[in-house]
Amino acid sequence: MSSNFEANNNNGEKQLVCVTGAGGFIGSWVVKELLIRGYHVRGTARDPADSKNAHLLELEGADQRLSLCRADVLDAASLRAAFSGCHGVFHVASPVSNDPDLVPVAVEGTRNVINAAADMGVRRVVFTSSYGAVHMNPSRSPDAVLDETCWSDYEFCKQTDNLYCCAKMMAEMTATEEAAKRGLELAVVVPSMTMGPMLQQTLNFSSNHVARYLMGTKKSYPNAVAAYVDVRDVARAHVLLYERPEARGRYLCIGTVLHRAELLRMLRELFPQYPATAKCEDDGKPMAKPYKFSNQRLKDLGLEFTPLRKSLHEAVLCMQQKGHLPLIYPVPKPTQQLIKLFNMSCNSTEVAANDGSSNGGEKQQQQEQVVCVTGAGGFIGSWVVKELLLRGYRVRGTARDPSKNAHLLALEGADERLTLCRADVLDFASLRAAFAGCHGVFHVASPVSNDPNLVPTAVEGTRNVMNAAADMGVLRVVFTSSYGAVHMNPNRSPDAVLDESCWSDPEFCRQTDVYCYAKTMAEKAAEEEAAKRGVQLSVVLPCVTVGPILQPAINTSINHVVRYLTGAAPTYPNAVAAYVDVRDVARAHVLVYERHDARGRYLCIGAVLHRAHLLQMLKELFPQYPVTSKCEDEGNQMVKPYKFSNQRLRDLGLEFTPLRKSLHEAIECLQRKGHLPVVTVAQQRACFSASPSSSPYMSSISKANDNNGDQKRQQQQPQQLVCVTGAGGFIGSWVVRELLLRGYRVRATVRDPADRKNAHLLALEGADERLSLRRADVLDFDGLLAVFAGCHGVFHVACPLSNRDPELMAVAVEGTRNVMKAAADMGVRRVVFTSSYGAVHMNPNRSPDAVLDETCWSDPEFCRQKDMYCYAKTMAEMAATEEAAKRGLELAVVVPSMTMGPMLQRALNLSSTHVANYLTGAKKSYPNAVAAYVDVRDVARAHALVYERHDARGRYLCIGAVLHRAQLLQMLMDLFPQYTIAAKCDDKGKPMVKPYEFSNQRLKDLGLEFTPLRKSLYDAVMCMQRNGHLPVVLP
Template sequence: MDDKATAFRFAWSQLRLPHPSPDDHPTLAIFLLSSSSSCSVAWRRSNWSVSLTMSSNFEANNNNGEKQLEEEVVCVTGAGGFIGSWVVKELLLRGYRVRGTARDPSKNAHLLALDGAGERLTLCRADVLDCESLRAAFAGCHGVFHVASPVSNDPNLVPIAVDGTRNVMNAGADMGVRRVVFTSSYGAVHMNPNRSPDTVLDETCWSDPKFCRQTDVYCYAKTMAEKAAEEEAAKRGVQLAVVLPCVTVGPILHPAINTSINHVVRYLTGAAPTYPNAVAAYVDVRDVARAHALVYERHDARGRYLCIGAVLHRAHLLQMLKELFPQYPVTSKCKDDGNPMVEPYKFSNQRLKDLGFEFTPMRKCLYDAVVCMQQKGHLPLVGTAVPDQNFRASTMSSNNSMEANNGDDEKKQEQVVCVTGAGGFIGSWVVKELLLRGYRVRGTARDPRKNAHLLDLEGAKERLTLCRADVLDFASLRAAFAGCHGVFHIASPVSKDPNLVPVAIEGTRNVMKAAADMGVRRVVFTSSYGAVHMNPNRSPDAVLDESCWSDPEFCQREDIYCYAKMMAEKTATEEASRRRLQLAVVVPCVTVGPILQPSVNFSCHHVVRYLTGAAATYPNAVAAYADVRDVARAHVLVYEHHGARGRYLCIGTVIHRAELLRMLKELFPQYPVTSKYMVKPYKFSNQRLRDLGLEFTPLRKSLHEAIECLQRKGHLPVVTLGITITITMSSISNDNNGDQKRQQQQQLVCVTGAGGFIGSWVVRELLLRGYRVRTTVRDPADRKNAHLLALEGAHERLSLRRADVLDFAGLLAAFAGCHGVFHVACPLSNRDPELMAVAVDGTRNVMNAAADMGVRRVVFTSSYGAVHMNPNRSPDAVLDESCWSDPEFCRQKDMYCYAKTMAEMAATEEAEKRGLELAVVVPSMTMGPMLQRALNLSSTHVANYLTGAKKSYPNAVAAYVDVRDVARAHALVYERHDARGRYLCIGAVLHRAQLLQMLMDLFPQYTIASKCDDKGKPMVKPYEFSNQRLKDLGLEFTPLRKSLYDAVMCMQRNGHLPVVLP
């Protein structure tokens, strides 16, 4: 009785209602006094329990989309397993509150690290054979995902699977759960010796129970458990959907290796000497998780859903592994050599595809699984894998999906989003931006054939589909949105036609309803600043922001387009509230910039008319302008920020038309343009988008690129002007005028690893040169980065961002709007376990994120450890940029040098692949004063020699350079647009004895080591080197004596070195 009372009170608490008493509810008293140990207790006979359930569901059905998801509680049994963990992750990503059951919650800490777990995940102790624990776990839940089942051939598995499933179904029904998703197995489908080899395997197929019981206990257990689930669902009136996954592979979230991944490890490492002459069905674990969520959210989804991505012979699977990871000794011998190869059978996964499901390619699945095992230490790192180009082209696309198993980027690759009006000016750029960020995009158009320009976009071949749909055709919208995670509703003609209003309003209503019907949770709507600024009663001094609305009656009289957009936005807001959709609204103004579509749009047409003289005069008026690429980025930003709701005003600048035309005249003096009296521009606020990280493009740049684009496409005649055009081009490169300082202040650059020794000086140098600098650090609030905020110019032009080179999404956000990236971040340690991952994978992430965000120029900080570590180099050879360290020698002797060598190679590969301009600075042992508080490695060496902590020195030479020279070198190679490749940054090469002699001369008061470790042997001679490439750029190297002096004085000031009087 006490256990039941506890379970009931827990259920009641989930409803957030006043605590009940038996006096208030006589049936409650009966319930509390009832005593039955059966899972099928008298609860289901209680009318009150039914009202409890209905109340629970009713309370969750509020008018706020986000709140609905947060109110919806679902329970996942076996949450800590391979599939269970991914199901939990998928549900959290979709906004559910998730309760996970486990026999020992303390062993499932990996779940607590998932995105959203802190706010919306609870773990509870439960066992499928313990009815009471299940009822307590399911109390207040809307749905249950029954995933729990051990993978074993233990005969005791059968009663656990069958009785456990019955308990889950009955406990769910007892607690008012109406919907259950059950994880079966294709072991319940394909194990039938009487099935014809020509039969297509689909949901109608069942394994033969007797055959399974004799040959495979696990398949028998899953078959009988699924039948038990169906029986109980029919008996208790529970809605049941069954997902039937096959051999499931992919990255793991939990710490232990599961059975299928263990097979992959055994084949890769050669632990399995042979492979069977057999075929099997495979699917990605992330697809399995998505399938669970999809069938749950589609309320008409019932029965079985076969979840198979591919059926392959084992030889084909191993061939993929060999191509992806040639460095491993993959099993190559067939156990049944000599016999004909078994042919793969046919199968149908059409039921899931009909729900809009798209399966992950098997090659990507295997790649991500192996990389994950390497990262988790389950698989030794052997050399460097170079996947074949076909794989990279098909799966990485523009967003490098093989590196995309970092955080949110992986989610993007798995997300389908739909863009209405995809072929228009803004729509085309939104499609391009989404493709660049790795999404799979479905574009709607009334005639897809007229939108061929979209198929030429980067990544379109692999991840873009066009479908015929009209916003007034509800059925076509439902078909277009099937299986989509999000919708971008952009479609809207720019017209003064009175018929525009019903099209805009009804079309928007249809889009919102169709999205809700198809399970879409997030919509981004493109409004217009015509819905904001058209109010004759607004004070000219008022700041235009998201709270402003146009006056409907005024718009109806003066501008039917503005009226249509305003009413459409209001409709979108109403429908979102009614259908519990998450809605973000982008409010762009007059949008200019290069066009992707073949025809000239409305705003560009105005520019053409002013340039060609077709418009003889211009109005005495001001207008707001934004770059079309900023508008596209704004759409994606508000979509990816799950907390983004409501309106986002997208205005880059507000200027008088005369000022706009003056810009055009300065940029293109060869065209005839006009002039007139100026009205004061109004104030505006775009702070909400800036808070999301959007940096607006200067209008001069937008206009320049728009006109060049119009010239290229033949919409504007090319008029040459000799010398003047050269001046014009120079003017645009400086963004406003010929002054270099102004140009640099227009430029935003990002520095990774900004808080380190070199990184801090690079930031300082860039600030001194006038750049706006964004820095990435792991924790901007950490006091160890406070020194950056004290730098000259930091207050006005420096921002710190949280990002990690292994977090791809964090890098994308950090690089948004940047002109250049300085990739300095890298741990300086041979013992750091993250060294290789940070160095190589981190570098790949940086390069790809930079390319994805439109950055064209990257400066990479390598190390002379990637140059001089070669035992076969002649001592007489001149060390220069053509020299490379020997990777194998480095791997054995110095892991840091190996990491830097491989990272530089990775940077070079990715730059070539993604069309990035790459300059590499290769500094040697870097000396000089520190800006950061903590001692860096080279300063520690100097301190150890000065304090006597080091009693002797090695018989060795080393290359040295001043940290300020390294920082200047980074800025120099960035500013010289023709600078490419490596730049060796060495100021001097000295024997250690010479270095210590300098210290002794400068600071005789310290007891400096004077004994050589290798006394008696000839002193190693310094090698020759060339730093001519940097000298050709104008760099003058600081004398090492000055570097040492400044370094020691700095350490004394910071308290790292005792001040000893001479």
Template sequence: MAAIGDSSAGGGGGTVCVTGGSGFIGSWLVRLLLDRGYTVHATVKNLQDESETKHLQALDGADTRLRLFQMDLLDPASVTLAVDGAHGVIHVASPVILNPTQDPEATTRFLHNLIRFNQSCGHDRLMLLLLLHACRPAVSGALNVLRAAKDCGIARVVMVSSQTAMVPIPGEWPAGKVIDDDCWADVELLKKKQFWYNVSKILAEKAAWDFAAKEGLQLVVLHPGLVLGPMLTPSPTASLGLLLQILGGQKFDIEDFFVGCVDVRDVARSLIVLYENTTAQGRHLCIESIERLADFHDKLAELYPEFPVYRIQEDKQDWVVRSKTASKKLIDLGVQFIPLDKTIRDTVDCLRSKVPCPEREGPSRAFRAKCGKRSSKKMAAIGDSSAGGGAGTVCVTGGSGFIGSWLVRLLLDRGYTVHATVKNLQDEGETKHLEALDGANTRLRLFQMDLLDPASVTPAVDGAHGGELLQPAVSGALNVLRVAKDCGVARVVMVSSQTAMVPIPEWPAGKVIDDDCWADVELLKKKQFWYNVSKTLAEKAAWDFASKEGLQLVVLNPGLVLGPMLTPSPTASLGLLLQILGGQKFDIEDFYVGCVDVRDVAQSLIVLYENTSAQGRHLCIESIERLIDFHDKLAELNPEFPIFRIQEDKQGWVVRSKAASKKLIDLGVQFIPFDKTIRDTVDCLRSKGYI
């Protein structure tokens, strides 16, 4: 069959085709797209091969929003089948055949041709045959994808090329100038050195640009450096194999084109940023920093002195001008690159946990002896963060909850070590979904904490460099802030709520609610909205403490939080949605002003944590709307449910707005559309048996 899965229940109009979806970059891209609520058409070579499909089918959201297509890039019909029905294409796959093909008959023909051409026509003709055999699939494959996109009415394609399509450029590039998006590698030099992968990338990209120009197709291209990072795939790719061999003492002559590394998670994020920012154009170098091969070897040797890493004595890369801002176009679009130290550590941790140790070459005995080692301390904490991402340790209170679990997941995805607090370490309902997260085995520690017991707060915060605060009551919030200060943590990001902003009777009529709003506590007490009161008082107490003690505090104020859950059971906001779907009506017009996706809440917290210039309060909401709008949208999207239709709009004081969270938008947060959030929430509740 041609496809597995059904996207009919997916996230509205947001369907993206990802070619090469089972690969190192592709699988991370599929995961992050699913996390953002997209429906994904992912292509694989063989639907019957579990090593290509199983890790994709295990992703959150895959059961309802992922379709797998068996595709041969050289077969236009199979390409069209995958692209059809998508609204955009991200072309990751690049078939480069450097070894005989898997087809025995084709292999025989290929070898016979090589021998015959070499004997009769000499080395130049042999090179020509190698060029055609190695590079034709990449060029033809790229063109087949672009043609299919155009034929299916898709106006915009994001394509993965490589930094190897930019260098080497001997004698042409000005000395002392940093490599940038205008660089094109010297194809003839690469052919001479038989770097066929590099040649294929250049030819495929040039052919793609020519096609796009002629056919009026919007094309955007990403050029990653050497891609490292944790893998979702069951076995390492070429770049991870290269790292393993360097750790084992080997030296590769790649000074002609090595200019630095990038984390696979940043590659996937960059592709999504380019896809979602329709103003992005041209080529985009994607690299944490430009550096030399000697720097890379030195960094590996510094981080892993137990490995026999070869120390390069002669630096042959004077032409490489080091730079931390070579990917400025992506940085300006909001991409924040994971530091190289983190990427290397996370890669090695992942390889330790997944890869059988080589016997003859590769990592040393010290590496092999350490493979699979784990420690577990069941006291106040579970796990061991010593192997985590360097200095990047973040404490997340309320880590097992709806928002907290997504925050932990995204922090682990970004390479952080996480101290997450739970109420009861013996309750699998609080711990199991966290321990199942990628990276949890080496970079997650779970702490049992009572927010009202300062002694239990200290172990969780100690050793962390930032704090994310969830479920704060006044005393609990102050305990965490005090402990953060005592442990030398300078900056805390705290979750409050939009309910700490409204109702506000004295707010000027016709003015959009913003970060200056504070809810009327006396009115809330009168109406016995105690949750709202606690949020308001806790936030005010936190601001007072931070002001007196000189602590940097940043606060996020989310609206009604919906979205797919990682937790085993629904939280209050999802319970509210379930009851509204069942026909109930709640009198929450006094403070309801809109919804936000849990994934955007978690992403916003990380953005606030990583942007140290961010200050003050931040309303976090997809759009300001009224309760009647919410009920109408639910009824429109889910006509099979007996949703109560509100007849009288009592929220004349709510001024609708799509830009109420401008501070977060300016920091790069792109909110998942409300329709997507509702669909994904309902799909999740269905899949878990709550609908």
């Protein structure tokens, strides 16, 4: 980009501009408008990595022309950094509250923005004021025209507790005053109550204002008028003023002024199905008249205002889509009535319910029926939602966090007939909100755990569901119980047939299985409440449920199968269990709902068999996996399967899926989603053979490595599956990239595969075909067993970088032991461990003239007192060495120093922050100290090199250069003279510490060529600029 911004418009390339408060309601639309017009935009936010700002990165043009940077209006230094290189600033940031500190914050923040803009050579500022700075004046004549000459009365605003209006008025005055002092061009947009669709996820003040009236949360409306404008008009006004060089001063941005009663009438006409507030709180007085206003200044610039009706319509549709409003459909019957008041989790509401006269079994009525599914994002819940959508129902799914259930939105029919809303079974008000307008409820939500609080949660939650359903006029509830409420009875004869008349013994369950106890008591509570409230109740009783998953995470019953398939469970019990396909469970729910005569319990079991038979089935279907083969109770006679009856469901027409089919499709689904490796028979022999040297697969790899033949290695590597722990981090991401480039199939472990912060891994070359993300924690041994299953090698990179993390030692040492043991248990041959030069150089007894190499170790006691991270890495490396020796694992250790270079991940890592703090002047001085540096790409290549050389064992010191901090900063100054880099040493009085000698010969002998530090620094800074972590400051 050219440094001459004023020439940019003539050259066809738009200027760089900054938007403060970019993630807010107005700010987001200003960013969108600027991107559409071709500008390069830097958006400020308190935390650019916060997921609440993710919507900005999805805007058209954001990939190429938007960067987010951290700034606070009370931090002048951060503002100067954000504004550097910018031609213009849009100061939108402003909290909407009555915080007593609001006025000084708004004034001081505005003063900082204007002065920082002037300091950085910004030419033009557009300031977002508010009509709260214009209309709040009791002395203004009702007949006067409200225009840009009007100002609110500060004392009146203060006396009436309108602190927001006080703040906006004083901030605007401050902006005008400072701009005049500093010679800045200032244009002020003065928007009124702003309406329209949201880009951000969270509800803003004015949208919440509409929602509360629409849902009847506000019991009455004031006898008052207000001014309204569309948010898109506000955004366009900002850009129009910026682009017109002669535009100065205030521009009143009002689309219409009308009485609150008129607003509500408009909402009722647009959305008659909602119980919009209908009562005026001041019925006895004459209706206040709308005042006159002038928006001519903006019209003269070409702005055409959006009709309020359109703004309201699109605002409500947007809130429905984002789950902030329930999607209530008009009931096409004259007898539609409003029913009881209820409260939504964040918006108390009053809603219309249907009259309940439709027959659930009549197909023509389904298109008009709304049903609600609690726990919609779970294993069974997701399939129930899918089945209902396929049958034409309109479905409202409840979840604690609707944003985590994206898989539901991808279902067929979801676009037109599915909405997600936030609800919790322990929050009665949220349930009433969710059930409003529903004909039926499917209560599926239930945690699967042995938490002692499970029982009261399950029982109280079920009571809430039944009572909320009754309160909201719901006619029919289908409750998901469990066969844990049926079969847990030690007094039942082994020859008895298990059917709907059977109940588990509550006392026996309480002592032996909390989950079964909870389901038993919850089902009894559902029956009791249904009888009291006259609700039609059907109960589906599924057993261990298997089959393909729709949700991204593995559930308990599927994990049960996975652990046997991968051999993570060393033995199986001498026991029988009942199994059913999840699709049959979903169909059962809908069948009992649609049959108006279906009442009571319906046992949903497809097959009962011994665990040994289940495992035999898995072995036959997937012989390439190391299926558990040992019974933990081999000495005793095999337990026999009990008899059962599923006749009630069969009588409704349900045909049960064969278990073999359920298992086959479950495993294939897990493979597709990356939860299980796609292991061939050849790989299984190679990976789980007792003698690796005898395997043709292993010998071919060894031969390729011995001959150092790149072509042969490329032919063999695609057959290898390797696992990388901590794959989403700085080093881990580059290790994944390097392995993919070399043709490996990679299983990458992260804490949450669905977290957006891991999305960069899926964008890597080869990721589509050869990368899968898996949920794992190094402190979860069983989880590690599952992810290492079928892997030839493991790269253990995961480790937190913090001296304050209370889990640091546990994660580092215990986590490393778990990794080594799990790798050995799963037949992994080779582990590459990422240590740190913190495990090498922290020794006060080492001579300054000694060469730092692989024989050096940090002093554990010295580290423990001085640096917990170095202590953790030292002890973790020792633990890895010890466990590898015990378990016969091949271990190679990469020991990287301070790691520099470009980032693949979005979030700033520690060493990149270290550089950024020097560049931006956040660090005012540097220590009189030396440090060792290496490029992150060299570290990744080192990992792959030591893995591929079968004779590579022990430690490999990965250092590219050792130099004094002053030399590092000089290098940064040479590369980036435009930044204000710290130039002061905090220990000037003493001689400069000399760099120590080091040896990286072991890695050089493997063919590693180290990247010059100058290149690493240059690429790191350019990357941080692209990602918005550093402002693009031009020389």
